[in-house]
Amino acid sequence: MNVAEKPVIAAASLIGQRIQKKDAPEKAAGKTRYIQDMVVPGMLHAKILRSSRVHAKIKSIDTSAAKALPGVHVVLTAADVPDQQPIGVARDHLPLKGERVRSLRDEIAAVAADSDEIAEAALKLIRVEYEDLPVIATPEDAIKPGAPLIHPAPLDAHGRPQSLPPKTPIAFAGKADNIAMRFDYTHGDIAQAEAESDVVVEDSFQLHYVTHCCMGVSGVIAEFDASGNLLMYSNTQVPFLHKREFAEYLNIDPSRVRIIQPPIGGGFGSKLDIYPFEVICIFLARAAKRPVKMVFTREEEFLASPTRQPVLLTLRSGCRKDGTLTFRQVHTLHDNGAYTSWGATTPFVMMQTFSSLYRVPACDYHTTVVYTNNPYAGSFRGYGNLQATFAIEQHMDMLAEKIGMDPLDFRMKNAQDVGEVTGQGMEFKSCGFKECLTTAAERSDYRKKHADNIANRNARGPVKRGIGIASMLHVGGGAKIYPSDGCGTILKLDDFANVTLITGASEIGQGSETVLSQLVCEELGLPISAVTVVNNDTAITPWDVGVHASRTTFIAGNSAIGAARKAKAKILAAAAKKHGCGEAALDLRGGFVVVAETGEPVVELARLMRNLHFSDKAELVMTTFYYEPPSVHQDKAFKGDVSAAYAWAAQVVEVEVDTETGIVKMTKVTGTHDVGRVLNRLGLEGQIEGGVVMGQGYALTENLIVENGVTRNPNFRDYKLVTAPEIPEMDITFVESMDGEGPQGAKGVGEAPAICIAAAAANAIHNATGVRIFGLPFTPEAVYRALRGKSDKPHWPAWKPE
């Protein structure tokens, strides 16, 4: 089109619009090729033999029959990989177990064969002799004096502890107790604060096992080229961290590891660590000299992928009669399972909620993470915050009731505000917490319903109505845990003014491709369709720490904006030069360079790009940007402003409790989130709705039943995800606190919506029935028992190791 024909282009913004996810058509049409669909020429299929005992010594492993089966290429046991290194944050986990199994998921042998069926058949031919050891099934048992050790030190030939060099990993050196990790945090004077309290409550809370249930189960393809370079097709959420770690395990240079991520069928934190199956698949590929593919079955996904961290928690909270919080004291016992993954580090997040969700002058927090023979816990959307919030927000209601104050007023009185610096050193530069509380309460008619429900508790009829509120605080501007919390962007404009956005940020279904494209288009005045996102190949994309801590929109968003602004400056400078006007007077809109004030088109952007390219001083528009948030690492006492921004929310849950069956029906969720600013409204709503449902499952139906180390329900028949008819009506609104550091003012929201639901549901059930339940989940039988006074209240005396 000729510029002369082009009418004036008014300024328009994409921010806050409802924009369809870029990958939606492919996914809705069933065309997305997940790792399950991938075929690499010459690839073998791998399966893992897992322990059939919960805790045992391995006496012998005989793989001869499996090796002899036609179609089997490689069978590996620990003995075949003497170079294997321990994985996990505590370096306590060898991928293949040779001497001892510590949980039912433990990997003993692996097979690569021509087909899955042959690999499966080969597993059945492997003979393992065990000698059973006593099972530690609960964290309480693990800390009893004289409890059997999960990771005992190896003995030498004379039965004496071997002398090993210092810093030998736990996997080789063992551990003299069952304590995997400890966290101790304090601010303020607890004794004095307690003395100043008019009311003190103390209760124990029991949080259960749940797991992610990603539609896309775990899977990986590993392949070495002729020069020994490793190529992996992987579902990981943290490709750059993995690249480095795999190189370490294989003792090769990290530049020789390349990770390509096919579209990922859900992550939710489950794909944040390195797991044995990945390392084993690499070993198989190395031995077979062929590409090897390993994909879990659904049962395997239940048995051998990480869980949310089960927690036993004792909380003491105090306040004055006027409603001022005085102190909180928290002791938790985390069931680590047999090995340490990210679940062990959830106290980083939990203590933030205890210390800083409300203004609390004194906070004392202690966690002991202990080894048991249970499945091991990893990271999971919310990262400990669901557990912490469950306890705190019930205590908020209980304290309010004790001093005869409305629970909403009590929260408002103690809620954080802009400018506050908490005892833990978190600084709230934007904070819409109070507005979240009042908005959610007003929209749900919380006060009136809360009072009416109490009045109606003894009315006739088995079904009681309840309403409950809970609030949350979560990092919303990244989390500085690794040396860098940054993300890089490479941005390229082609001759047709189409953009290739090369970002380190992975897409795991959260909609990052769309929101990043939107932020770029906002700067460059282009439609979303002009952007192609490349985000899944470590050989191409710049570094990013990974998808976690609700950080992608904030960090990768700022990074994309940075690259786009550099491109824009370059374009406007070129246009100004060419058309003889000041670049400050120009803007980009609708695919044109325009005069900012009038919207009058100056030159079509595509034409300008070609002019730049095909000139004697040929130039392409390509920019790079690396964004590092202005947050700091915590000090040794866990203090410091770890996130560049913090997200807030209040959620009101309404329930109907059938007192004759115990069924709790969640009828409505009213949620107000301080998201900084709404970017893609459609994506945001989807994220919130999905999170609410995940929180609902945690509260009401989901329960990975682990008895004596045995997972009893590794299938979707007995592990109950919420189904469509149960999903409550939702009223979701947003507070736009316009964070100064956020991309267009936005903050992270990925984890937030799941966090409050269980806590609010507990308060709602209490509002309906007068019965408070301290353990999850609120399955019909658990609720029915509680209503009949037939459930044991969790009891755990506050404990910490000497």
Added chain:
Amino acid sequence: MPDCTTNCVNEDILTMTIERYAAPQSLDEALGILQQGEVTILAGGTDLMPQTKAGRIAFKPTLMNIGRVAGLKGVSLDGAYLRIGALTTISELLRDPLVVQHAPVLAEACDQFASDQIRNAGTLGGNINNASPAGDTLVPLIVLDAEVELASKPNGSVTTRRLPLAEFFTGPGRTKRAANELLTAVRVPLPQPGHVARFYKFGTRPALDISTISIGIAGIKRDGALTDIRVAFGAVAPTPVRAPRTEAALEGRPLDAEAIAAAADTARDEVSPIDDVRATAWYRKELIHNMTRRMLDHVAKA
């Protein structure tokens, strides 16, 4: 006859042990194949496939898909009976006008059955022959006095026998069907005037759940009392069970609060469920009590 034979490599090692697949198109053919013995019958496969995959049951050498056998599908009136072909799917039952008119309680049970996908594949014959104590069509059919129709071809000609459904089950996954018999249909007597029937299923969620307990109640309601009472429970014993003591506690008595309370108490005492991953025995008994009472309240008020 479409018939293909698969020779499996290394059959005792690989999980596949099916030697022959048959898909007969007539009842006569199907019964002939059954008569030869060692046959696994496949209808919708929604029980068979998960159970064989999980190793709970093993395939016999012949897998016979009865999906193409003529005349096993559909609902019709047969004198004083409603006749439902074994291959009728749960979805079809749910929408069938004759079922909705003459056996609405069966349609009600189908409305709480699995999900659309499973209902489209799963058949009535499969639900009955799977003989799960939690099978959702069994309890309503038992309180409707249903009979099963079993056909075989022992000596060259087709013979048929009938058996009350309440007597058909002998244990979980076990029935009185002989190995050479095919379940061809279910017959349900058309309801008498005043007939009422109710079904209640308890699962922890409203869709896609296996019954934790289920209750069927039927009878003739006249002048505020129930006669010809049938009460049956699912998932509280190795098979779905009639509850004669509960029936006796109600038979002919005015359905007042006292009678209802007594019947609910009797029901609780009459069942002896077990603990499993879905629920404890104690809770199942409580549900039987509370929900029997609730259902009878509703019947009394209706």
